[in-house]
Amino acid sequence: MVTPAYWQGKRVLVTGGAGFLGANLCHALAGMGARVTALDAMMPDGGASARNLEGAGVLLVRGDIRDTELHSLCEGIDVLFNMAAQTSHMGGQKDPVADIAINAVAQVRLIGVMREATPKAIVVHASTRQFYGRPRSLPVDELHPVNPPDANGVSKWAGEQYWLLENRVLNRPVVSLRLTNCYGPRLRIRDARQTFLGIWIRRLLENEAFEVWGGAQLRDLTYVDDVTGAFLIAAEQSGKPDVAGQVFNIGGSPPISLLDLADKLIAANGRQGRYELREFPADRAPIDIGSYAADDRAFRTATGWAPAIDLDQGLKLSLDWYRQRLTDYL
Numbered sequence: 001m002v003t004p005a006y007w008q009g010k011r012v013l014v015t016g017g018a019g020f021l022g023a024n025l026c027h028a029l030a031g032m033g034a035r036v037t038a039l040d041a042m043m044p045d046g047g048a049s050a051r052n053l054e055g056a057g058v059l060l061v062r063g064d065i066r067d068t069e070l071h072s073l074c075e076g077i078d079v080l081f082n083m084a085a086q087t088s089h090m091g092g093q094k095d096p097v098a099d100i101a102i103n104a105v106a107q108v109r110l111i112g113v114m115r116e117a118t119p120k121a122i123v124v125h126a127s128t129r130q131f132y133g134r135p136r137s138l139p140v141d142e143l144h145p146v147n148p149p150d151a152n153g154v155s156k157w158a159g160e161q162y163w164l165l166e167n168r169v170l171n172r173p174v175v176s177l178r179l180t181n182c183y184g185p186r187l188r189i190r191d192a193r194q195t196f197l198g199i200w201i202r203r204l205l206e207n208e209a210f211e212v213w214g215g216a217q218l219r220d221l222t223y224v225d226d227v228t229g230a231f232l233i234a235a236e237q238s239g240k241p242d243v244a245g246q247v248f249n250i251g252g253s254p255p256i257s258l259l260d261l262a263d264k265l266i267a268a269n270g271r272q273g274r275y276e277l278r279e280f281p282a283d284r285a286p287i288d289i290g291s292y293a294a295d296d297r298a299f300r301t302a303t304g305w306a307p308a309i310d311l312d313q314g315l316k317l318s319l320d321w322y323r324q325r326l327t328d329y330l
């Protein structure tokens with residue numbers, strides 16, 4: 001359970017704060033009385049949107065972690081939620097230099113500034129299940145071998161490891177959360193760049209058929225409020241020896257095939273909608289991870305976190321949210 005009183009008056013920096021997960025965190029933090037700065041380069045290909053922060057009451061600083069002056073942003077903060085990243089798998093393959101510049105080199109830059117500006121601040125880093133690659137078996141726990149399927153997996157793994165060193169060598173409270181597919185309000189739905197679910201939601205609300213690629217792959221989706229809860233709880237409990245310096249998988253709903261998920265989404269839309277089944281695109285197949293399901297018992301046991309929103313509820317909440325704001329997000 002999140003402890004709202006913990007956050008009252010806390011100074012918090014959220015990198016990638018105008019993106020999908022960062023913005024939801026910003027809303028929650030500000031709602032509990034934290035003093036929040038969102039740093040975001042407003043990258044066109046990800047989930048960034050100034051709309052995401054409307055009504056949040058946080059300061060949005062437009063800047064890039066690769067070259068912005070970071071010292072004044074980091075000085076005196078109590079907690080850093082580190083969400084900024086190049087997140088596109090195809091994008092990472094096309095331009096691995098830009099990908100690693102953000103996900104690893106700029107992380108080292110941010111780490112250096114944090115050492116000078118706020119050596120004791122807590123860091124919760126947004127990591128990914130992606131670098132496990134094609135799972136050897138399901139569910140995947142944190143001891144699964146790292147076998148990145150693409151450049152983005154390599155850079156995200158490197159970035160995470162640099163942050164963990166800060167704990168190992170300098171004893172900073174750092175927690176890294178390896179996320180699965182997340183969904184909910186403020187997800188990019190314009191196209192499929194953030195997840196397939198974004199474009200599914202858009203097409204459904206526009207009364208058009210959406211495309212299901214493959215269909216048999218399993219996914220365990222996490223509703224964004226549960227992701228936010230995981231980040232907040234990780235920070236609150238980062239002083240505990242079984243939490244500090246750890247990596248944790250974050251799962252969500254029980255694994256479901258994409259075909260069943262498509263049916264659930266249509267059911268959540270009042271049984272309105274249709275989809276077309278397509279072969280998995282040949283250009284994406286070499287970097288596809290197939291089926292995935294997280295074993296997130298370590299995080300649940302260490303912190304008491306558990307997802308509160310089940311898939312039916314989460315899909316309905318997402319559709320209701322976008323129904324009222326569709327044009328804003330296209």
Ligand SMILES: NC(=O)c1ccc[n+]([C@@H]2O[C@H](COP(=O)([O-])OP(=O)(O)OC[C@H]3O[C@@H](n4cnc5c(N)ncnc54)[C@H](O)[C@@H]3O)[C@@H](O)[C@H]2O)c1
Pocket residue numbers: 015016017018019020021022039040041042043044045046047048049063064065066082083084085086087102106126127128129156178179180181182183194195
């Ligand atoms: N959403 C998911 O399903 C998911 C799954 C696994 C991991 N993650 C991780 O969670 C984090 C947040 O992802 P998200 O889904 O909210 O993505 P997002 O694209 O919505 O948010 C990332 C934000 O970072 C910003 N950003 C990118 N490069 C930057 C830079 N150089 N300087 C400053 N800001 C920069 C972008 O403009 C964007 O607003 C990422 O680290 C991502 O790897 C997300």
